[in-house]
Amino acid sequence: MDRRDRAPLSVAQQLLILQLVVFAVVAVVAGALFVADERRDADTATRREVIEVAETTALFPEVARGIVSGDPAGTLQERAEAVRLATEVDFVVVLNEDAIRLTHPVPELIGLPFTGNTDPARTGETFTETYTGSLGSSIRAVAPVLGDTGELVGFVSVGVTRQHIWNEFVAGLPTILGVVAAGFAISMVGAYLIARRLRRQTLGLAPDQLRRLYEHHDAVLHSIGEGLLVLGTDGEVPRIDVVNDEARRLVGLSPDGPVHFEDLPETLRDLATRDDVRDEVHLTADRVLVVNSDAVAWEGRKLGTVVTLRDHTELQSVLGELDSVKGFAESLRAQAHESANRLHTIVTRVELGRTDEAVAFATEELAMSQALIDRLTAAVREPALVALLLGKIGDAAERGVELTVTEDTALESASGLSTRDLVTLVGNLVDNAIDAARTSPEPWVEVAIREDDSTMTVEVADSGPGMSPEVLARATTRGYSTKSDHHGLGLALVTQVVARYGGTLRTEPSLGSMIVAEIPLRHAPPVHDRREDTA
Structure with missing residues (x-):
């Protein structure tokens, strides 16, 4: 398989391999240092041991007497061998003042000159050295032996061969290697657990994949x-x-x-x-x-x-305006249809010669329509709001709902409110009220718009089931509708307008189904106007 076709190693896998390599190197180096340290400690311990044995042996009275007498009975050899066996050293050699061996583990070497150094001991000092003698390389200690009057009479040399020290070290190697292997095994388990955790955190991706993922992620987020x-x-x-x-x-x-x-x-x-x-x-x-x-x-x-x-702010605004235009169109269609019926009635009466009845009928219908227009035009100074209310009255009638505007409706100005926001506020409240009223046997909607000092109050009541404060709170955040095919954004959009101008929106349970919106007039310009989004 081509190396380019192989799946790259994940961050967790690479970390695991690197950790194992590092732990292996550390284990080997630590083991080597441990071995060197053990060798050094073994030499130090051996020096202390041979010094203690040599100084203790030199203090035996029989050793000094045997050296002075020349040991004719050979008791020094027995004594030296007993000490050697008891202390597990390799040799205990007693020398006379001329450094001639009086004892030795190899009897054939008794009587021959000592091959080591005795000069420091002649000054009364016990010393150690590493020397290659008759038994091979060894660590030995030489201690002076003093007579009854304190004069130097001879020496005691005690030593342990390097081979002996090495054999003891090799015997302890399994323990050392076991400790190193246990440490390496624990490190492997820890490395595996760390790698597994890292794999979950990095989703098993390789470093290059993570880098590319971050670069793409950052580019996508900004684009x-x-x-x-x-x-x-x-x-x-x-x-x-x-x-x-x-x-x-x-x-x-x-x-x-x-x-x-x-x-x-x-x-x-x-x-x-x-x-x-x-x-x-x-x-x-x-x-x-x-x-x-x-x-x-x-x-x-x-x-x-x-x-x-x-x-969807702008889209919803456009859809709202489209709904309004459709509503106006439907209202005009209904009015055109109704006007055609009335005109047909008038023409028929004229043809039948009942001209007086035709004139009375036409005058009555014109007077009723003109009275409503005149009243709203005189009370409400905002033409768009007047047109909206007239259109909603016709739309409601077409849908079988009686919509009335109270006699006390009056609005001198809508200072601080844009025309769009005013139409959104009143239009959505009326639309929701019409939809709710249609569920009752005798549907009706009543609209009141008043200006009190510096506050504009919009009250919309209907014959529907009404809303509790809890339902109103939900409707102002997620949307609410009595119709299953609508998202129900009307009240939510109303809430946006009310909040934008620092007003309040509430229900009036004591008055049945009624929603009241209060907007401060001559309010400072709103913090955010949706029209700025399209600038």
Whole structure:
């Protein structure tokens, strides 16, 4: 197989191999140092041992007497051999003042000159040296032997051969090697556990793959047109692992710096515990967002949640305006149809010669329609609002709902509110009321718009079932509708307008089904106007 076709080693695998190599080198070096240290300790211990044996033997009275007498009975040899066997040294040699051996493990060497050094001992000092003598290389100690009057009479040399020291060291090697092997085995287990944990954290990817993944990840995050959030979990505390520039803009986060989970709107924070959300509409202070979320798992373990955000603010605004235009068109169609019926009635009466009845009928219908137009035009100074109310009255009638505008409706101005926001506010409240009223046997809607000092109040009541404060709160964040084929963004859009101008939106349970919106007039320009998005 070509090397280029082989799967690259993951970060965890490379780390495991490197750790094993390092641990092996460390084990070998540590073992070598341990061996050298043991050899050094063995030499040191041997020197202490031979010094102690030599000094102790030199203090025996019979040794000094035997040296002075020349040991005619050979008792020094027996004594020296007994000491050698008891202390497990290789030789104990007693010398006279001329360094002639009086004892030796090899009897044939008794009487021959000592082949080592005795000069330091002649000054009364016990010393050690490494010397190659008749038994081979050895560590030996030479101690002076003093007579009864303190004069030097001879020496005692005690030694252990290098071969003996090596044999003892080799006997202890299995223990040393066992300790090194145990350390290496423990290191291997630790390296494997670390590599396995790293493999889970890096998803089994190789370093080059991780680098390319990061580069692509960074490029994609800055280039995609949708908002992207990656929500992770650390125990029970959610966190934001990834947030791109578009998500910061859509949610109103700071353009740079860390983002905390608490910075997200409340409706988006719920997504940390919800998976597989599809095209769910969420409302922020000034945007309509379509949200999708998917859980991210690895080997059966949930790693987090990926959330995508699409901005539908402008689209929803256009759809709202389209609905209004369609409503106006339907209203005009209904009015045209009704006008055709009335005109046909008038023409028929004229043809039948009942001209007086035809004139009375036409005058009555014109007077009723003109009275309503005149009243609204005189009371409401905003032409777009007048047109909206007239259109909604016709639309409601077409749908079998009686819509009335109260006599006390009056609005001198809508200072601070844009025409679009005013139409959005009143139009959506009326539309929702018409939809709710149609569920009752005798559907009706009543609209009141008043200006009190510096506050504009919009009250919309209907014959529908009404909403509790809890349902209203849900409707202003996720959307609510009495119709199954609608997302129910009307109240949510109303809430955006009310919040933008610092107003309030509430229900009036004491008055049945009624929603009241209060907007401060002559309010400072809104913080954000959706029209700025298209600039």
